[in-house]
């Protein structure tokens with residue numbers, strides 16, 4: 067067992083435990099977005115970042131393992147400030163707060179974020195949504211690139227990220243195909259986990 | 270026979286087009302304290318001395334010498350090489366990846382080595398392989414440096430005896446999205462044929478790198494210093510040499526060999542700046558420092574209070590006709606386009622700071638906007654996954670600090 071401190075409490079954990087697992091065990095709530103239990107951990111949203119004494123940078127709780135003697139703060143000023151900015155980023159990228167998932171809206175309320183103070187110039191053309199299927203409707207302009215759909219589609223590996231920076235978007239199959247031309251089974255797992263409505267059902 | 274991959278030249282950034290060097294008439298000039306670089310001196314004294322010398326000594330002895338020299342990573346990390354290797358050796362490294370992508374704009378020190386001293390580069394690689402017990406090497410060079418491939422291959426074949434137990438894969442880098450592929454784990458993804466974006470660390474490459482095997486990633490310049498330090502102990506006696514790319518509004522742009530800790534002014538003077546208003550230190554992810562504050566030593570410890578680093582050793586000189594804000598706008602537009610888009614702070618933060626920089630240039634920012642820009646920058650620096658997102662705010666922050674905001678001192 068490893069001895070460490072989290073939010074002032076001395077605790078023990080098995081080697082390999084992540085800070086997120088540890089926090090949950092002790093009823094400390096760290097916000098997460100991209101993390102889906104049991105799926106590949108990609109740590110792309112960075113909302114779960116925590117402060118570790120002695121380290122200038124914050125580290126993602128969902129992928130950082132505990133270490134002996136670690137002193138973790140999950141809600142320091144630095145963590146809160148960073149999460150507030152990141153949440154504004156997410157809102158700006160999505161376009162509004164009220165159409166995000168209830169989970170993200172609750173987090174915004176908790177962090178006191180009511181809107182993004184800036185807008186991102188639109189990058190997407192209607193063309194980018196042409197690769198949907200009869201079942202799945204695409205609205206890439208709403209996407210917040212949390213990668214949840216990518217890890218949810220673990221078995222078929224249909225969804226990928228392409229492009230750089232602002233021009234980033236989702237593509238399907240290995241060669242940017244339309245969904246019906248990939249091995250998509252219309253299982254709906256990706257739609258179920260999407261917090262932005264970028265992947266949705268028709269109708 | 271090394272494997273070779275070809276692709277079309279990198280259109281945006283061919284060496285001569287991207288630098289002022291062409292217009293100076295002289296391609297690359299070698300100016301060292303002693304009239305020529307350590308590499309020229311080494312070549313003059315007879316190539317492959319270091320490899321032969323190593324044959325008679327042990328790997329441990331070479332590692333000890335590297336340790337004693339204090340050689341640091343020259344790609345920008347500045348971490349002691351021996352320590353990096355010592356941490357990696359217990360994992361029994363399988364691959365050595367040599368990073369010659371040199372994605373930092375206006376940086377050509379690795380090109381200089383690959384073009385003019387391919388023997389020394391390969392010698393450094395061979396010695397590294399022996400020390401690390403590695404038999405397979407990937408040397409990945411910038412696609413714009415393809416003119417170096419033939420010479421590298423020829424040297425490898427001519428000296429096949431020296432390299433008998435090493436398999437070399439000679440690759441060129443991507444044509445676009447070059448910058449972030451310079452990050453070590455993104456480079457591993459690139460070699461594996463995957464999307465060139467960084468991986469999460471840990472695990473570090475020395476634990477789980479190329480194709481899941483323990484891998485060591487080093488910069489071309491770093492390894493090229495090894496033959497020098499093994500044969501000319503004086504060059505590393507209590508000092509650390511470094512190649513810098515010095516360009517901009519100077520009469521003699523080029524690659525210079527300097528010593529870390531040397532007065533920055535002396536380094537700049539060698540290139541004969543026509544007039545000096547400010548300098549970009551550390552490349553595009555470095556910062557802008559006004560002439561009045563250049564009275565410092567060229568070393569990380571001394572540069573840190575100015576908000577800049579040696580980095581890959583790039584120094585760009587600007588005259589009085591240049592507007593520093595324009596450089597900040599350029600840098601942020603660059604990062605906004607080069608961000609791999611993987612993580613939220615960098616993907617959105619670079620766009621937001623690019624917008625802010627543009628507003629700054631247009632003279633259209635309030636104190637509140639400026640406060641927000643600082644918060645964005647802090648969030649990026651604290652939570653981005655890789656160095657790109659963490660460094661992207663630096664040009665803006667250095668500008669605000671040195672040019673726009675009142676100074677305390």
Ligand code: SF4
Pocket residue numbers: 218219222223224225249250251252253254255256257
């Ligand atoms: S519907 Fe199922 S198979 Fe199709 S992309 Fe979504 S998760 Fe993958």
Ligand code: SF4
Pocket residue numbers: 208209210211212213214215216236256259260261262263264265
């Ligand atoms: S489509 Fe939805 S789940 Fe997929 S990355 Fe975008 S926001 Fe996340």
Ligand code: SF4
Pocket residue numbers: 449466467607608609610611612613615616653654655656657658659
């Ligand atoms: S910091 Fe930027 S470049 Fe690095 S992984 Fe994140 S998005 Fe990609």
Ligand code: FES
Pocket residue numbers: 097098099100101108109110111112113114115126127128129
């Ligand atoms: S939940 Fe940890 S980075 Fe997204």
